[in-house]
Amino acid sequence: MSYSIEQRGRPNTPDYRVYFKNSEGKYISPFHDIPIYADEILISFPLNLSKRFLSVDYYFMLQNIFHAVVEIPRWTNAKMEIATKDALNPLIQDTKKGNLRYVANVFPHKGYIWNYGAIPQTWEDPGHKDGDTGCCGDNDPIDICDIGNKVCTRGEVIKIKVLGTLALIDEGETDWKVIVINTEDPEAAEFNNIDDVRRLKPGYLEATFDWFKRYKVPDGKPENHFAFNGEFKDRDFAIETVKSTHEFWKALVGKKTDAGGLNCMNTCVLDSPFQCSSGDAKATVDAVSSSVYH
Numbered sequence: 001m002s003y004s005i006e007q008r009g010r011p012n013t014p015d016y017r018v019y020f021k022n023s024e025g026k027y028i029s030p031f032h033d034i035p036i037y038a039d040e041i042l043i044s045f046p047l048n049l050s051k052r053f054l055s056v057d058y059y060f061m062l063q064n065i066f067h068a069v070v071e072i073p074r075w076t077n078a079k080m081e082i083a084t085k086d087a088l089n090p091l092i093q094d095t096k097k098g099n100l101r102y103v104a105n106v107f108p109h110k111g112y113i114w115n116y117g118a119i120p121q122t123w124e125d126p127g128h129k130d131g132d133t134g135c136c137g138d139n140d141p142i143d144i145c146d147i148g149n150k151v152c153t154r155g156e157v158i159k160i161k162v163l164g165t166l167a168l169i170d171e172g173e174t175d176w177k178v179i180v181i182n183t184e185d186p187e188a189a190e191f192n193n194i195d196d197v198r199r200l201k202p203g204y205l206e207a208t209f210d211w212f213k214r215y216k217v218p219d220g221k222p223e224n225h226f227a228f229n230g231e232f233k234d235r236d237f238a239i240e241t242v243k244s245t246h247e248f249w250k251a252l253v254g255k256k257t258d259a260g261g262l263n264c265m266n267t268c269v270l271d272s273p274f275q276c277s278s279g280d281a282k283a284t285v286d287a288v289s290s291s292v293y294h
Helices: 194-200 204-214 235-253 278-288
Strands: 004-008 017-021 065-072 080-082 091-093 115-118 143-146 157-170 173-182
Touching: 004 278, 065 080, 065 143, 143 157, 157 194, 157 204, 157 235, 173 204, 173 235, 194 204
Parallel strands: 143 173
Antiparallel strands: 004 017, 017 091, 065 115, 065 157, 080 091, 115 143, 157 173
16 A cells, blocks of 8 residues: 655645545545554465454464654654644644744754654553553654664655664653664664664664753753663564554544544544545545645
């Protein structure tokens, strides 16, 4: 499945929106409609064993390759994000006190030092206190930091390998930062765990920790804190964390938990009470803005 974007409004204005379309050119939600897994492979079964006796976990063999939506390309400063409370969840630029937000250059860093984004169909539940961090989720999809060599474009959907994670505690909330690499990176085969990042990209993890610790200081805020004394957890821990947020998302989009103002409108999540038609999705986009940015 391939995806494209449509920009509406002018960049660097509050009206700017980046909407997503599927390969058929129909509007979708990057939060809800892009599958979390990018590598579902149907496995074969013994002829004498009926598939109906097997659970979904056995029906698909998952290699833990995930999709990610790039919100902020490397080296850029505009704080773009999936608008979780807007219909169809376009990318928008975050605002504070009516002003567009830009992340400061914190020496020696320039903007975001990775391609920064989120894994679709995940949700850090603010009603769930994490057993490891002791804090509840931040009410957003789980964040990723892509360390690959390519500088991605805003709204690009990539396939990623999970390598590890850092547990940022942001204003009392758990805000996982999952370290990943684009599977199309020429060096992707060499990266399989967090120690590979430490070995092959010396200083990158330290720079990542430093960036998250200090990036709010220019705005007059104190340095951020971390669980696990700032230790990066390994691939297996990170994958389980991602999968747990997928379960929280399932409850959210299935209306089994309080959405708390989040918009769960989607076009292709089966059995979701929030599912809408392609026509309704288009009407929703057109109602927000008729101006397509070229």
